[in-house]
Structures are given as C-alpha cells and as structure tokens.
Amino acid sequence: xxxxxxxxxxxxxxxxxxxxxxxxxxxxxxxxxxxxxxxxxxxxxxxxxxxxxxxxxxxxxxxxxxxxxxxxxxxxxxxxxxxxxxxxxxxxxxxxxxxxxxxxxxxxxxxxxxxxxxxxxxxxxxxxxxxxxxxxxxxxxxxxxxxxxxxxxxxxxxx
Amino acid sequence: xxxxxxxxxxxxxxxxxxxxxxxxxxxxxxxxxxxxxxxxxxxxxxxxxxxxxxxxxxxxxxxxxxxxxxxxxxxxxxxxxxxxxxxxxxxxxxxxxxxxxxxxxxxxxxxxxxxxxxxxxxxxxxxxxxxxxxxxxxxxxxxxxxxxxxxxxxxxxxxxxxxxxxxxxxxxxxxxxxxxxxxxxxxxxxxxxxxxxxxxxxxxxxxxxxxxxxxxxxxxxxxxxxxxxxxxxxxxxxxxxxxxxxxxxxxxxxxxxxxxxxxxxxxxxxxxxxxxxxxxxxxxxxxxxxxxxxxxxxxxxxxxxxxxxxxxxxxxxxxxxxxxxxxxxxxxxxxxxxxxxxxxxxxxxxxxxxxxxxxxxxxxxxxxxxxxxxxxxxxxxxxxxxxxxxxxxxxxxxxxxxxxxxxxxxxxxxxxxxxxxxxxxxxxxxxxxxxxxxxxxxxxxxxxxxxxxxxxxxxxxxxxxxxxxxxxxxxxxxxxxxxxxxxxxxxxxxxxxxxxxxxxxxxxxxxxxxxxxxxxxxxxxxxxxxxxxxxxxxxxxxxxxxxxxxxxxxxxxxxxxxxxxxxxxxxxxxxxxxxxxxxxxxxxxxxxxxxxxxxxxxxxxxxxxxxxxxxxxxxxxxxxxxxxxxxxxxxxxxxxxxxxxxxxxxxxxxxxxxxxxxxxxxxxxxxxxxxxxxxxxxxxxxxxxxxxxxxxxxxxxxxxxxxxxxxxxxx
Numbered sequence: 025x026x027x028x029x030x031x032x033x034x035x036x037x038x039x040x041x042x043x044x045x046x047x048x049x050x051x052x053x054x055x056x057x058x059x060x061x062x063x064x065x066x067x068x069x070x071x072x073x074x075x076x077x078x079x080x081x082x083x084x085x086x087x088x089x090x091x092x093x094x095x096x097x098x099x100x101x102x103x104x105x106x107x108x109x110x111x112x113x114x115x116x117x118x119x120x121x122x123x124x125x126x127x128x129x130x131x132x133x134x135x136x137x138x139x140x141x142x143x144x145x146x147x148x149x150x151x152x153x154x155x156x157x158x159x160x161x162x163x164x165x166x167x168x169x170x171x172x173x174x175x176x177x178x179x180x181x182x183x
Numbered sequence: 184x185x186x187x188x189x190x191x192x193x194x195x196x197x198x199x200x201x202x203x204x205x206x207x208x209x210x211x212x213x214x215x216x217x218x219x220x221x222x223x224x225x226x227x228x229x230x231x232x233x234x235x236x237x238x239x240x241x242x243x244x245x246x247x248x249x250x251x252x253x254x255x256x257x258x259x260x261x262x263x264x265x266x267x268x269x270x271x272x273x274x275x276x277x278x279x280x281x282x283x284x285x286x287x288x289x290x291x292x293x294x295x296x297x298x299x300x301x302x303x304x305x306x307x308x309x310x311x312x313x314x315x316x317x318x319x320x321x322x323x324x325x326x327x328x329x330x331x332x333x334x335x336x337x338x339x340x341x342x343x344x345x346x347x348x349x350x351x352x353x354x355x356x357x358x359x360x361x362x363x364x365x366x367x368x369x370x371x372x373x374x375x376x377x378x379x380x381x382x383x384x385x386x387x388x389x390x391x392x393x394x395x396x397x398x399x400x401x402x403x404x405x406x407x408x409x410x411x412x413x414x415x416x417x418x419x420x421x422x423x424x425x426x427x428x429x430x431x432x433x434x435x436x437x438x439x440x441x442x443x444x445x446x447x448x449x450x451x452x453x454x455x456x457x458x459x460x461x462x463x464x465x466x467x468x469x470x471x472x473x474x475x476x477x478x479x480x481x482x483x484x485x486x487x488x489x490x491x492x493x494x495x496x497x498x499x500x501x502x503x504x505x506x507x508x509x510x511x512x513x514x515x516x517x518x519x520x521x522x523x524x525x526x527x528x529x530x531x532x533x534x535x536x537x538x539x540x541x542x543x544x545x546x547x548x549x550x551x552x553x554x555x556x557x558x559x560x561x562x563x564x565x566x567x568x569x570x571x572x573x574x575x576x577x578x579x580x581x582x583x584x585x586x587x588x589x590x591x592x593x594x595x596x597x598x599x600x601x602x603x604x605x606x607x608x609x610x611x612x613x614x615x616x617x618x619x620x621x622x623x624x625x626x627x628x629x630x631x632x633x634x635x636x637x638x639x640x641x642x643x644x645x646x647x648x649x650x651x652x653x654x655x656x657x658x659x660x661x662x663x664x665x666x667x668x669x670x671x672x673x674x675x676x677x678x679x680x681x682x683x684x685x686x687x688x689x690x691x692x693x694x695x696x697x698x699x700x701x702x703x704x705x706x707x708x709x710x711x712x713x714x715x716x717x718x719x720x721x722x723x724x725x726x727x728x729x730x731x732x733x734x735x736x737x738x739x740x741x742x743x744x745x746x747x748x749x750x751x752x753x754x755x756x757x758x759x760x761x762x763x764x765x766x767x768x769x770x771x772x773x774x775x776x777x778x779x780x781x782x783x784x785x786x787x788x789x790x791x792x793x794x795x796x797x798x799x800x801x802x803x804x805x806x807x808x809x810x811x812x813x814x815x816x817x818x819x820x821x822x823x824x825x826x827x828x829x830x831x832x833x834x835x836x837x838x839x840x841x842x843x844x845x846x847x848x849x850x851x852x853x854x855x856x857x858x859x860x861x862x863x864x865x866x867x868x869x870x871x872x873x874x875x876x877x878x879x880x881x882x883x884x885x886x887x888x889x890x891x892x893x894x895x896x897x898x
Contacts, residue, residue, distance in 0.1 A: 043477075045477075050475055054475045055475070058418075059421060060417070063424065063619060064540050064541075064542075064622070064831075065830070066621060067831065069830070069832050101417070101419075117408060117409075117412045117413065117416055120406075122412070124279055124591035125412075125416075125590075126539075127540050150839070152840075155839045158540065159540075160539060160593075160836060161805045162804065162807065162809045162837060163804070164808060165842060166804070167839075
C-alpha cells in the first residue's frame, strides 16, 4: 500500500510519512502522539481503539492507515471543544462510569456515535450498540447510566 | 473465623502462596537530604522507617553489595505543605482503577482538614515515595489510609503550633478548617501555605498521633468523584503504555512456542533486513527494536527460532495432576437414621486469566548509568529490588520504577517482566524503548488464577445445624478457606501442587474458589433437608456482622418472593479480608437453548467505616460483573504447554449483555476500622449463581466455569 502523507485528525491536517499498511492505531499513537486511543486486543474484539472516520465508528487496530484517505478522523482528544467536554464525557464523570478507565476512550467514542444516531436510546439499544466494547472492571451499569444521562443532557436533539 | 487485622503500620503484609513464594526483603533507601531539596521549603512530615533498621541485619545484604552504597538513615517523607498551600502526599501504592488515589486524598483532606482540590498525590515512584511492598491484599485503605491520616494530623498539629506562636495566643483557642488555621476570638486566620512558608519545617509522625474517629468524618465518608477523572475522559492520562520519550524505539520479544521450551537456534536475517530494525540477542533472550510498534511486531514475527520442547500435562489431566495423581474420594449423600445427613462432594475450578485491558507495558530509559522504567504494576518496589536488581546487578539507587495510574491489575500485575524486557532492549539499543505486550502475550506469558480441586465432606443434623466439616483445597490456595459458620472443630487444609501453568494472585486469591465450594455445598445440604437456604445459613451463622449483611441483602432482594417461570434464586455469604458479604442472584435459564443469564444481583457488604460510598459501590458492582465471567464461562484451555485460546475472540469475558441489574446494599459501620474492599465483593457471585441455577433447574453444577456452552441437562 502506498505511503500515507497526510491525515486529517481532529480537524488538523498532519503531514506524515507512514506505510499505508500500518494500522491507523499505530500511526495515531506512535507518529501523532495521540495516545488517548488505546490498544486492547489487536483483533477488533474489545473496542478500546475505537475512533470515528467521517462519523462512523471503526476499530483503528484493524484499519490500515492507507484506507483513510481524505476522510476526517476523530479521536477522543477531538471531542472536547474550547475546553468544554462533550456531554457524554461529562456524563461519564457525573455517573462515575470508570475504574481504571483504560476502556473509557473507546466507550465514549462508541457512545457518541450511538447518541448521534439515536438521541433517545433504550437500555436495550445501548447494550446492543455497545456490546463490542469491553470494560474489564465491569463498570457496565454505570456506563449505561452515563449514556442515559448524556441523552437527557443533549435533549434528544439530533446534531 | 477471620476478623480484620488491626491497622498498625504502612508496611504491607507478605502475599500468600499465590504469589509464588514469599517476597524478599527490600530496603527503603531514602536519601533524606536529596529529597528535602526536591521538596523545597515548607512543612514536611516524615516517618522513621523501622523496617529498614531490621533489614540491615537480615536479608538486605545482597542488595547492598549489588548497589555498593551504605544505607543512609531511613526517613520517609509522607506529606508536604508548600508555601502556596498545595498539600502533597507520598505513597508507594498504585492506582489501577480501585480509586485509592481518591480515597487516600479524602483521608488527608479529612485529617488536615484541607480542600480536596488543594491536595496532590505522588504515588508509586520508587525515588519519591516511601517503600511499599505492593498494592494487594486489600490493605491500602486500612494501612495506608491510617498512615496518611497520621501524617496529616501531624502536619495539622505543627501548623497550629506555628499559628499559636505567630499570634501569641493559646493553642487551645485555635480552630482548623478548609486549609486554614483560625483564631475565632481575634478573627485572624492564616492559610497552611502562609504558615509553612519561609521555613523548612520537619515533623515526624508518632504512633501516638491521634486521628479523627469515623463518626466525626466530614469529607471521608462522602462520595467524592475520582479526583483526576477529567484526565481520563479526555484521553489525556498517560498510562505506562502511552509514555513517549524523545528518540524512543519500540521493542518486542521472541516468545517460545510452549512453556519450558529452550532455544536451539535463531535465524534473524529477515528481521535484520527490515528498515530501522535491530535484533538484540542476549543468551536465550531475543528481542527486536524498531521505529514503530507495527514495525516491531512485523520484525519479531520474522525471527525464526528453533526450539526444544518438553511434554507436559494438558487440560484433560489437570485435576488428577493437582491431586498428585490420586483418585477423587467417594461422592454422595447419606441419610442417617436420626435424620442427619453426610454429604461428600468435589468441586473444580478452571484456570482463568486476569485480562487487564491494558496489557503489560513498560518504557525504559538508561541515563548516566541509571535506569528508569515506567510500567504498569502493583509492585513497583518489588520490580526494582528483585527483578531489575537481579537482571542488571544494580542497587536501588541506580534503579527507579514509576507506575503511572494503570489500566487495571486484579492481582495480575505483580511481576515486572515487561520492565526487564524494555530495559534490556533499551540498554542494547542505547535508546529509550517501549514494550507493550500483545494480547496473546498477556494471555500466555503473565500468570493465571490457579486452577483447583476442592473436596468437601460434611455432616448436618436434622435441625439444620452443621455438625462436621472437612474441606481440602488442592492448589488454588488457602484464602477464605475458614467457614464462617459455627461448626465444632472444622477441618480445612490447603494442599500445594505442581501447577502445569504459571499461576499467581488474582482478585481475592483463592477466596473465590473456596467460597464457591463451601457455599454450593451448604446450599446442597439445605436443599437435602428441605430447609430454605437463607434460613439454613442463619441457623449456622453466629457472627453478627455477617448476619447483618445477610439480613440486609435478603430484604433488598425480597428473598422468598414470587418467581418467574424459568428463573431461579440463589444466595451465598462470605467473609474475607475484613469484608462481610451476602450475594443474592436471580438467573433465567432458557429451556430451549440452555442459555443462562444473570438477571439481577443484590450484594450486601460491610467493611467497617465506609470511606467513599460511591467508589465502594463501584468496586462491588465491578466485582460482581468480573466474578460472573469466571463463574459462568471463562476458562483457559491448554495442551502440552500451549495456551489454546489466548485471544479475546476465543476467551470470553463479560460484556454489556452479560451484566445483570445490580443493587448494592452498604452496611456502614462507623464504629469499626475501615477494611479494604477491592476483593471480597467477588467471592459470592459464583456460588450465588450456581445455587440460583439449581433452584431454576434442579441441576447442581460443581465446576467453574459452570455453563461455558449453556446448560446441558443431559450431562
């Protein structure tokens, strides 16, 4: 795969010189220093590496950097706007929805997409959508609560 | 019966059998002058480290020789108040999701008292924090909490002395609140920083230092949010695996194809031809360094080793192996003429993996002859004084281990293999090196929760009181082995065994296994006597603390209430490490598919005075979810020294869809010392689920995991 010379991440166009075969996760973390996106399993099973590509959640450990092209990548570092947390980030704090928090970036990135698609999800909707994200500390009931809180805070309005 | 050990000192107790041998001594090498220089002006609270003096005569000789430096006077700095009012406390404990950073901050805030926001914790840095044996055994709250309270109380007293002298007033007329000393009569006040400024004031902690009773707590005892939570939700926190140093390379290590395999030869020519890759060989150690993590992964995959392997026990021989080749005892229920019963049963426990979501990781840097390693671990000082000291022949003054808040451990991160590997590669490459284990490495080359076989023989009278108890645990361990019931002369024994797989500590150690066997067994006795399981337990419990959680849990669960078809209810009680637990579970069993789901769980818990109710609930909720995995479906499969399912696609851990509705009932005993709570919350869930499955279906399951492929009635 050809060399990737630029990636648009969190609204910034980063010049690069990266082998297009490399996983996007490796490029984000090793080349761009965006370490908020985590390595968990390397096989798309845990969701810790979830980022958005043009608003679609993808597993960056399995996605070659060369497949991104001009699409916009959003990582956990890109959710905060002007020092204000995304409502779901805030809801994670308010619900105490983390222990070690290593899964938190991926959880939030998945949850943000869920809320964009479905502003007022039921618990079943949340479980179904988030079941690919593992929290080994077992904080699932709190994360459900956080997603519910964020949905309420966002007023169920489609962005 | 085990009552909580009285908190006495910050020295942490030796780990049990599961650690693979007792930890060796470690000197607390504290360079007081250098340290005070780092701290600058202000008030510093120190503590004489008694441990160090004793060690000079016992086991620390080897380390002293290795380090080549005499041990300085041992004074540990525990707390500092800077001229700007910032309070910094120092602890060797590690934060890995149990939120001890927050609850220790609360303890300090309470005792000073000072605002939470003015307090900073320096944790788990062997150059900056007092020696600590490790973060395990649920000792952080009872031991470290008390030590830091004493440090804070010492600081408060010193600040009051300063204020009394400055204002020439009677010390007894002063008050302290919110980071200030106040003199209400003259309406004067001064902030802690203002009082401490301009001097280098040193105080030492005395064992007589009084701390506030829990009944008077105002900050401790509240649900304070995770103190640095914003760092985590924004992705800013740097775990060990996120540390980046200038010029850093990425390393990987060549692994054998099976345990015990020895390296015959290596062909690294393909890897060496890759751009930027360097292969490092050091005896049997073979590793690579490369400019990116991906390049390192490709390079290590390109190294071809030939290995000599040896035959070793496989999973199908496991339980016979653990018994030392012996046959299992007879199993069965005997009804006696007077209505008494004798029951003999065997329970088995599979190996399971911790699966911390952050795999083992380390970044190592050599600079001016000193090695610094950032790594995720529960034992920073152990890694320094044992693994790194041995690997490199260096004394503690040339080794520094820093543990950034870590992506969980659950007992699985006692060892420092990644730290040693990164340090070896960094030394060879003459550059900082990061090593992050793959998930397969994490599954294979760390260690597992021990498998076990447990034989129980018991006798119960017709009135439901236990008359005899004989309990043998092979291999998994002795934690939580004592029954919490009134039984005349109960017999319990733990038998060591040769484990085919590497094994070590896991949340609650063997208490989860021992509680599974005991509580399943007791439930079967109750069933055979047709006595309600709750009533049966209450007839045999004499411990009022345990009785209280059982009753509180039963009320919240509405035990004995109406049941949905296909559902069952089960309970279990437990007592370990000062925590008292009663777990009630409702399961649903699908008759067609055999799928078993946990529907709801009520867990009542008491661990003395509660420091942070919300974080305690969170620990207990998490323990239920994590315990559910080992109860129902988690198992490590292995054959002849190879792990067969070292991936998350093959090793199932609990997900959102597995989590039941959980209600936690806390019994807060402000009159009792706080015990730790990270572990004991996990001991009740497996037997409660098993008992509920039996209630729903009549099928008694005696092996963990119970339903890896759903419930098969025929088997």
